[in-house]
Amino acid sequence: MNEFHVWLEEKLLELNLTKTMNVPDGFSRLSFTEEEKEAHQQFKNIAVELELTTYQDVIGNQWALWEVSPDEKIIAMGSHLDTVYGGGGYDGTAGILAAFGVIKLMKREGFVPKKNLAVICFVSEESARFAVSTVGSKAVIGKLNKEEMAKLQDKDGIYLKDAMESFGVKWDLIDQAEVPEEKIERFLELHIEQGTILEDAGAQIGIVSGIACPVRLKVQVKGHANHTGTTPMNERKDAFAAIAPLITFVREEALKWNETSDVPLVATVSTVQLKPNAMNVIPEEVELGIDIRSVDDELKRTFAREVTAFCSDIERKEHVMIKVETLVDNDSVMLDDRVHENLLEASRTKGYKTLSMNSGAGHDVMNMALKWPAGLIFIPCRDGLSHHPKEHAEIADVEKGIRTMVYYLKNEAGE
Amino acid sequence: MNEFHVWLEEKLLELNLTKTMNVPDGFSRLSFTEEEKEAHQQFKNIAVELELTTYQDVIGNQWALWEVSPDEKIIAMGSHLDTVYGGGGYDGTAGILAAFGVIKLMKREGFVPKKNLAVICFVSEESARFAVSTVGSKAVIGKLNKEEMAKLQDKDGIYLKDAMESFGVKWDLIDQAEVPEEKIERFLELHIEQGTILEDAGAQIGIVSGIACPVRLKVQVKGHANHTGTTPMNERKDAFAAIAPLITFVREEALKWNETSDVPLVATVSTVQLKPNAMNVIPEEVELGIDIRSVDDELKRTFAREVTAFCSDIERKEHVMIKVETLVDNDSVMLDDRVHENLLEASRTKGYKTLSMNSGAGHDVMNMALKWPAGLIFIPCRDGLSHHPKEHAEIADVEKGIRTMVYYLKNEAGE
Numbered sequence: 001m002n003e004f005h006v007w008l009e010e011k012l013l014e015l016n017l018t019k020t021m022n023v024p025d026g027f028s029r030l031s032f033t034e035e036e037k038e039a040h041q042q043f044k045n046i047a048v049e050l051e052l053t054t055y056q057d058v059i060g061n062q063w064a065l066w067e068v069s070p071d072e073k074i075i076a077m078g079s080h081l082d083t084v085y086g087g088g089g090y091d092g093t094a095g096i097l098a099a100f101g102v103i104k105l106m107k108r109e110g111f112v113p114k115k116n117l118a119v120i121c122f123v124s125e126e127s128a129r130f131a132v133s134t135v136g137s138k139a140v141i142g143k144l145n146k147e148e149m150a151k152l153q154d155k156d157g158i159y160l161k162d163a164m165e166s167f168g169v170k171w172d173l174i175d176q177a178e179v180p181e182e183k184i185e186r187f188l189e190l191h192i193e194q195g196t197i198l199e200d201a202g203a204q205i206g207i208v209s210g211i212a213c214p215v216r217l218k219v220q221v222k223g224h225a226n227h228t229g230t231t232p233m234n235e236r237k238d239a240f241a242a243i244a245p246l247i248t249f250v251r252e253e254a255l256k257w258n259e260t261s262d263v264p265l266v267a268t269v270s271t272v273q274l275k276p277n278a279m280n281v282i283p284e285e286v287e288l289g290i291d292i293r294s295v296d297d298e299l300k301r302t303f304a305r306e307v308t309a310f311c312s313d314i315e316r317k318e319h320v321m322i323k324v325e326t327l328v329d330n331d332s333v334m335l336d337d338r339v340h341e342n343l344l345e346a347s348r349t350k351g352y353k354t355l356s357m358n359s360g361a362g363h364d365v366m367n368m369a370l371k372w373p374a375g376l377i378f379i380p381c382r383d384g385l386s387h388h389p390k391e392h393a394e395i396a397d398v399e400k401g402i403r404t405m406v407y408y409l410k411n412e413a414g415e
Numbered sequence: 416m417n418e419f420h421v422w423l424e425e426k427l428l429e430l431n432l433t434k435t436m437n438v439p440d441g442f443s444r445l446s447f448t449e450e451e452k453e454a455h456q457q458f459k460n461i462a463v464e465l466e467l468t469t470y471q472d473v474i475g476n477q478w479a480l481w482e483v484s485p486d487e488k489i490i491a492m493g494s495h496l497d498t499v500y501g502g503g504g505y506d507g508t509a510g511i512l513a514a515f516g517v518i519k520l521m522k523r524e525g526f527v528p529k530k531n532l533a534v535i536c537f538v539s540e541e542s543a544r545f546a547v548s549t550v551g552s553k554a555v556i557g558k559l560n561k562e563e564m565a566k567l568q569d570k571d572g573i574y575l576k577d578a579m580e581s582f583g584v585k586w587d588l589i590d591q592a593e594v595p596e597e598k599i600e601r602f603l604e605l606h607i608e609q610g611t612i613l614e615d616a617g618a619q620i621g622i623v624s625g626i627a628c629p630v631r632l633k634v635q636v637k638g639h640a641n642h643t644g645t646t647p648m649n650e651r652k653d654a655f656a657a658i659a660p661l662i663t664f665v666r667e668e669a670l671k672w673n674e675t676s677d678v679p680l681v682a683t684v685s686t687v688q689l690k691p692n693a694m695n696v697i698p699e700e701v702e703l704g705i706d707i708r709s710v711d712d713e714l715k716r717t718f719a720r721e722v723t724a725f726c727s728d729i730e731r732k733e734h735v736m737i738k739v740e741t742l743v744d745n746d747s748v749m750l751d752d753r754v755h756e757n758l759l760e761a762s763r764t765k766g767y768k769t770l771s772m773n774s775g776a777g778h779d780v781m782n783m784a785l786k787w788p789a790g791l792i793f794i795p796c797r798d799g800l801s802h803h804p805k806e807h808a809e810i811a812d813v814e815k816g817i818r819t820m821v822y823y824l825k826n827e828a829g830e
Contacts, residue, residue, distance in 0.1 A: 085691045086640075128693040155692075195645035214644060216694060225501075227801045228683040228706040229629060229776035230610035233670045235799070240684055241666040247659035255648045268643040269655055271692050276500045277570075278543040279631060279685050279704050280776075281802045289694050291643045361644035361695075384650070386642045387696045 007104065008395050012097055014042045015081060016089040026086035026389030030154075031124035031135065032060070032163040039081035043096060043121045050103050052119070059139035059177035060123035060169045066103060067116045073185035075113075075413050077102060077405065078120030080136065080364060084128035088391020090192045090381060094398055096121055098190040098377075101402040102409065113413040115185060122364045123167075130160045131289075131327065137364035141371045142178030186339060187374040188408075189365035190401045192393045196384035203355045204400050205347040206378030209340050211359045211366045212295040213330035215304045218287060219246065219311060222321040225276060225284035240274060240283035242318035249310050250290060257303065265294040266360060267303060295332045295358045304329075333366045336373035343375045346408040352400050375408075377401050422519065423810050427512055429457045430496060431504040441501035441804030445569075446539035446550065447475070447578040454496035458511060458536045465518050467534070474554035474592035475538035475584045481518060482531045488600035490528075490828050492517060492820065493535030495551065495779060499543035503806020505607045505796060509813055511536055513605040513792075516817040517824065528828040530600060537779045538582075545575045546704075546742065552779035556786040557593030601754060601827075602789040604780035605816045607808045611799035618770045619815050620762040621793030624755050625710045626774040626781045628745035630719045632705040634661065634726060637736040640691060640699035655689060655698035657733035664725050665705060672718065680709040681775060682718060710747045710773045719744075748781045751788035758790045761823040767815050790823075792816050 013019060016027055017038055029035035040062050047054045047064035054064050065074070079095025099119040106113065122136030130152045138144050152160040161171050193199075198206050223239030247269045254267040271289030290307060294300040308324045315322045340356070347354040357378065365376045379397040382390075428434060431442055432453055444450035455477050462469045462479035469479050480489070494510025514534040521528065537551030545567045553559050567575040576586050608614075613621050638654030662684045669682040686704030705722060709715040723739045730737045755771070762769040772793065780791045794812040797805075 084693050084696055127695055128691070131694055133695075193645065194642040195647075196650065212644065214695075225803045226799070227609040227776055228685055229627065229681060229708045230608065230774075230801065231681065231799060232610070232679060233666070233673055233681055235611065238666065238683065240687070241662055244659050244662035247656055248663075251648070251653065251656040258648055264647060266644060266646065266648055268653065268697055270643055270694050270696060270698060272655070272687055272689050274687050276543070276802075277686050278499055278802075279546055279706055280542055280548075280629075281499055281685060282683055283685060284803075291694055293644045359645075361642055384641070384646060386645065387691075387693075388640045388699075 004105065005395055005399060008097060008101055008398060011046055011100060012089065012093065012395070014046065015039060015093050015096060017042065018089070021089050024389060027083045027089050028085050028087065029081060029083045030085065030129040031082050031126060032167040036082045036123070037167060040121060043081065046100055047119065050100060050107065052103065057177050058170065058173045059136055060164070060167055061136040061140065061177070062121040064119040065116065066113070066118070068113055069116065072114065072116045074116045074118045074183060075185050075409065076118045076120050077188045078122060078364065079189050079191060080122045080125035082124055082126050084126050084387045086389055087387050088389065090391055090393040091194065091386050092125055094192050094379065094393055095190045098398055098402050098405065101398065102405050105402060105406050111410065111414070113409065115413040117413065125364055129154045132160070133362060134364050134367055137367035139174055139177035140179050141367050143367065144174060146175065181371060184372050187365060187368040187372050188377070188405055189363055190377045190379065190405065191363050192381035192386060193378040194361050194381060194384065194386035197357055198355060198378060198380040199384060201355055202353060204352040204380065204397055205354045205404055206357045207340055207343045207347060207354060208359045208376035208378060209335055209356055210295050211333045211335070211362060211376070212293045213332050213362055213366065214328055215292040215300050215326065216328035217290040217292070217304060217307060218325040218327050219243065219290065220323040220325070221286040223284055224282070226282045228280045228282055231282060236282055237318070237320055238282050239286045239320055242314055242320045243286050243288065246288065246307070246310055246314065250307065253303070253306060261299060263294055263296040263299060265299050265303060267292045293360055297331050301329070333369050335369050335375060339373050339375035342411070343377060343404065343408055347404040350400070350403050350407055352404065377404060419520065420810055420814060423512060423516055423813060426461055426515060427504065427508065427810070429461065430454060430508050430511060432457065433504070436504050439804060442498045442504050443500050443502065444496060444498045445500065445544040446497050446541060447582040451497045451538070452582060455536060458496065461515055462534065465515060465522065467518065472592050473585065473588045474551055475579070475582055476551040476555065476592070477536040479534040480531065481528070481533070483528055484531065487529065487531045489531045489533045489598060490600050490824065491533040491535050492603045493537060493779065494604050494606060495537045495540035497539055497541050499541050499802045501804055502802050503804065505806055505808045506609065506801050507540055509607050509794065509808055510605045513813055513817050513820065516813065517820050520817060520821050526825065526829070528824065530828040532828065540779055544569045547575070548777060549779050549782055552782035554589055554592035555594050556782050558782065559589060561590065596786060599787050602780060602783040602787050603792070603820055604778055605792045605794065605820065606778050607796035607801060608793040609776050609796060609799065609801035612772055613770060613793060613795040614799060616770055617768060619767045619795065619812055620769045620819055621772045622755055622758045622762060622769060623774045623791035623793060624750055624771055626748045626750070626777055626791070627708045627710040628747055628777055628781065629743055630707040630715050630741065631743035632707070632719060632722060633740040633742050634658065634703040634705065635738040635740070636701040638699050639697070641697045643695045643697055646697060651697055652733070652735055653697050654701045654735055657729055657735045658701050658703065661703065661722070661725060661729065665722065668718065668721060676714060678709055678711040678714060680714050680718060682707045708775055712746050748784050750784050750790060754788050754790035757826070758792060758819065758823055762819040765815070765818050765822055767819065792819060
């Protein structure tokens, strides 16, 4: 095993604040927690080791800068270090590791770029805690919705605003995290695929052309609480029993659509809250969270309309009140053609089996691409497993991603 | 409105720690909380006002004693003051109020009983917080399952054991709460019906002959967590989508059974826990709580077996793991025939429209009846609504219950 490979494995552990990647309960570094902060400290340590200038912006993103000239633009790479509850150690982290790996290799080879290079560790990419994703990269492109964010709470009732403050972020200043267009030239992110397309094709590198953004629905059902032992079955307004068929409908419909459409669509009822959620009380209120994705924006929106229609039917049949709210509905993001082409060429020149593909998951690059030419490099992860303790990617594949980026950057940022 | 009526309304407010019964969020005096303790303090205040001797036993039950002779046995009345989350001000409280009302009337009429009379305020009757019910009355009959109780936590992870300690109960002593059989002669409880049988029949008093005890099942489903955006629909093990049909099945089957059987059965999926319950992660684990009741024990157990069989089918079809655990399975409790007859006679002699009926809900009397002859008096509650902020009973009906008990006691405890 070469020295660089060993260095990568070492830094992977450091970034995950662990001595082994085999952690049964997985990693839980939720947005704006002490755990995310500790990971950011590791980011800074590695940056210092690589003799990069580090600073934290007003939203809490960590920047590590290799500045060759203050007049040059920055070619930035980056990802995130926060995770879901019991997530894996590669989602986001592999991207940070790869970005540092690129710098490490270049410096080892004595290569001096013509452009400034930066590694960005975006804060709070995962929506697991506050139901809002990619907070750090949204701030960098000036697309924060402060008004909406002010309302968000985690499941313990802690407001995002307060979590940010205790993380060291000044709520009143977060709008100033926006980076002017002229400061950055382009952006690259490496990420694990979180699917099985590369694995199934026996490919080592995927170069992404488009990212499917979700439609997210909140379905609120209001029935009538009553005693489970004394209320006859035919005199109930059980909110949970009323909405249960929707859970089945969402899956069965999505399966059906994939048989006919050639663009895939995925739909999941992924969250539920019951009130009062007590053994001897008939459920009065249910809240379901539904996540719908496809690179075909029309497809996913039609599906969302079908969910709403299905809810209206239930409302009529069951005499419960149902409110369907759209939490998120963003267009899919198409990445820069030239970057896409050049990354494909770089990877293939390095002799890796390479696919051009789409992404079913959003990443920080999705925001960066709205302001700067951007590219996304996928590497395989075992069984497509992600957001799970068993999430795993091969360091050898991370290294292939790094060498692809180094080749690309030497052309773009070299003499 | 007579003076006694006014006194009852006043005491109802005091026991509910409120200035008005119209509280939009209802009452939340959960087991072994400060709120329950404050209600117990009100109990003591009223007892003192009625010149009764009060003491707290080692499980936390409050006793108010009218002792005419230390050699005489006790005829006890009582109920509880704890509630579910956002419950009503009559479930339990009406029974305490009525018991005090009986003493108040007797004393006002200068009646001196031959037997000692007691009002017992049982601690922690509701299972809403710790999924165990009637803790106080179980302790009095010596039927606590300490080993099981030691495992119980509320939804914030607080152990029942610790909640009891901070309530002032010494965990090591709780077995000593058992009351020897010879000390008590019989027990009476008044309770709101929590159903619509009395209301529908236009009756004012129900005398209960049998109590339906629940079968409670915990259904645990284990699927596979994965990213909602990147995992194709046909490669998922979504625990929530897999088990959803059970929620529908439980209701539809129960409805079907009631068409054919003349003994009613009710079944409810009343609780759910999802893991990780995050918008972008496919549900890996689901836990459902199911409450099944009928006075026909065979009927409810057959239904429980059908639920288990349905789960086995799902397990096979969906390739998820399902574990069905029986949390509670008690026989229905039949109340003392003679007490039942005499209470019916008392109520009818007072000229109230009276029904002999069964109870779909368990109450403290259910435990007391296992050790002593016991009776349960139901009064109507509006729309059968209970465990709900809008729960309501008429003070006039509480008064009818009181006068029924006074008539009964004068015969039983008089000269």
